[in-house]
Amino acid sequence: MSYLLLVPILAPLVAAGLAALLGWRRLTAYVTLAAAFAVLLSGAILVHRVESGAVFAVGHLLRADSLTVTMLLVMGTVGTLATWASVGYIDAELRDGHTDRAGAHLYAVLLPLFLAAMALAVVANNIGVMWVAIEATTVATAFLVGHRRTRAAFEAAWKYVVICSVGIALALLGTVLLYFVSLHAGASSAHALDIDTLLNNAAQLDPDVTRLAAGLLLLGYGAKAGLVPFHTWLADAHSQAPAPVSALMSGVLLSVAFASLLRVKSVVDLTLGTGFLRAGLLVVGLLTVLIAASLLVVQTDFKRMLAYSSMENMGLVAIAAAAGTKLAIAALLLHVLAHGIGKSLVFLAAGQLQAAHDSTAISAVTGVLTRSRLVGVAFAVGLAVLIGLPPFAMFASELSIARALAGANLGWVLGATLLLLTIAFASLVRNGSRMLLGPPQPDAPTIALPGTVAAAMVTGIILSLALGLSAGPLTALFQSAATQLGASS
Amino acid sequence: MSLATYTGVLDLTAGAFLLAAVLIVWRRELRSIVHLLAWQGVALAAIPLTEGLYEGNPGPVIVGLVVLVLRAGVLPVLLLRAVGTADAERRESTPLVNTTSSLLITAALTMLAYAVTRPIIALDQAAATRAVPAAFAVILIALFVMVSRRRALSQAVGFLMLDNGITATAFLITGGVPLIVELGASMDVLFAVFVLGLLTGHMRRAFGGTDLDQLRELRD
Secondary structure: OHHHHHHHHHHHHHHHHHHHHHOOOHHHHHHHHHHHHHHHHHHHHHOOOOOOOOEEEOOOOEEEOHHHHHHHHHHHHHHHHHHHHHHHHHHHHHHOOOOOHHHHHHHHHHHHHHHHHHHHHHHEOEHHHHHHHHHHHHHHHHHHHOOOOOHHHHHHHHHHHHHHHHHHHHHHHHHHHHHHHHHHOOOOOOOOOEHHHHHHHHHHOOHHHHHHHHHHHHHHHHHHOOOOOOOOHHHHHHHHOOHHHHHHHHHHHHHHHHHHHHHHHHHHHHHHOOHHHHHHHHHHHHHHHHHHHHHHHOOOEHHHHHHHHHHHHHHHHHHHHHHOEHHHHHHHHHHHHHHHHHHHHHHHHHHHHHHHHOOOEHHHOOOHHHHOHHHHHHHHHHHHHHOOOOOOHHHHHHHHHHHHHHHOOOHHHHHHHHHHHHHHHHHHHHHHHHHHHOOOOOOOOOOOOOHHHHHHHHHHHHHHHHHHHOOOOHHHHHHHHHHHOOOEO | OOHHHHHHHHHHHHHHHHHHHHHHHHOOEHHHHHHHHHHHHHHHHHHHHHHHHHHOOHHHHHHHHHHHHHHHHHHHHHHHHHOOOOHHHHEOOOOOOOHHHHHHHHHHHHHHHHHHOHHHHHHOOOHHHHOHHHHHHHHHHHHHHHHHOOEHHHHHHHHHHHHHHHHHHHHHHHOOOOHHHHHHHHHHHHHHHHHHHHHHHHHHHHHOOOEHHHOOOOOO
């Protein structure tokens, strides 16, 4: 059973190996889909095993607790939708001449490698290995972002690699400092960076150096999670990447990076108390929501609009983590899952709109609902999820986060956040309704919809509705994750 | 090796490491910047080599040799191949901050590094740990290089310098992170530089240059 922890890493690696040998084919595309589904399945099987505490595998190299399983579920769900849609998406790109066989081959290899790196990041027990995995996602996705090989795509890829690598380098420095204090707290060099060792020794860590390390880790993993001050790569990369990759980056990568931050927080809070990272997360979270909301107001490009909506949501997640109560952490995890599925829907729809119009300008696209029922509905449902309309799950998660903020005596934060969320809400509704309902232009192109993209969209819509109506057994999982992360009640 | 020799060699190495960073700030020719980076790699490798020889421990010596090959050999060669052949490409374009101000800022950053590292030295009085301000200074200088230089290659140099600074910190305060992390981090850096090199080539073909001021298609 402990070998179950290897599945999320090995399944995508096998798919990547096969794709390296055979190139972009139906077979390799579906093996990648099966690998993503295997990630989801292993997460689902692990749900009950981790309730009573973390399980280990391969000596002490891998570790899974409820947070790990939550992230595997997010990764498996969004990964399944994205790899499914990739089949039709890449075929269409090949047909339209936006990519060639070599480009599709590279895509086929890098997409599963990206999944494997994210899986390693959440199941690693050693926070040094976790860092290596997170940086590996940057390397794996660089050429996915630059997939279209246009000037803008290379520019986005360059900025992405440079800004994320620098940001994440700060997290490495923080990790080195944690290793230093862990050694001084008496840990052996082989286990000094293990999450379980750090949690056990947290009270003995030197507070001054830990404070320095925590600040660096917040900035570093924050860079990868799209938080201020290293957020500037996000809109460029998300808008230039192919739609399924945008869905994975926005829906999974940002939250995997944030999960790393939650791991670090669970250790640092035991050493320094909750005050230090609370202050840091509040500043970073509020600034991120502020910047995202301001840029949403002036946005004229629909893929960038979706990217800034991701930033807005990650800022909100950071604010929820700052509140830090069980209610807040459980709500944050539900928020992350719902956001992942909702973002997949809007990005997949946006990909089809971009392909039809050869443009990502909001002004170029109108009347989507009357022109393609399914693309329109997918975009509408995804947008409704993201702005937190009932019955979708982000309505419940945002309500819980608001209650948690009020309960943690952070009323002023709640007020500021609500104001900014309202601004973002208004912009998304204004642009979304224009695109969906505006009068269609007489010469508007037809919106093509490959079968696999349609299938992924229908699945995403059903999942969004189901998650909104009842989180079911997931509620227990999220609460267990919050308890295991040491959240106060 | 006696303690006095060990301390002396270690301080000399840390000094050379920091000096290479300062010279990178001073120089403008891309080719000599890459050469300086290679020398910095040699100074970096000397830290675990010295520690290994002093303690009679083969582990750090092997790590030091790997670092020497990677940081003083492979990575600078990868970067040199990315330096353009056109003459206009060989120099840093008009800098955002002039040389005098840059060197003054470098001095200020070095003092800041001493202030920031005080809690680390307070925890451990070993000779190696007391050299850590030099490594932190290199990290801060590398960040400054990255924000003030306009060539794609200078930014790659800044990134590698940042990484050298972090690796030096690890060697000085902990005798190096566990092997699995060290190997993984080195692989990541190697791949990141490789990706940056490929992107530089693509960008040169797409825009006819690598001045980052030309990267202004995407913005709000």
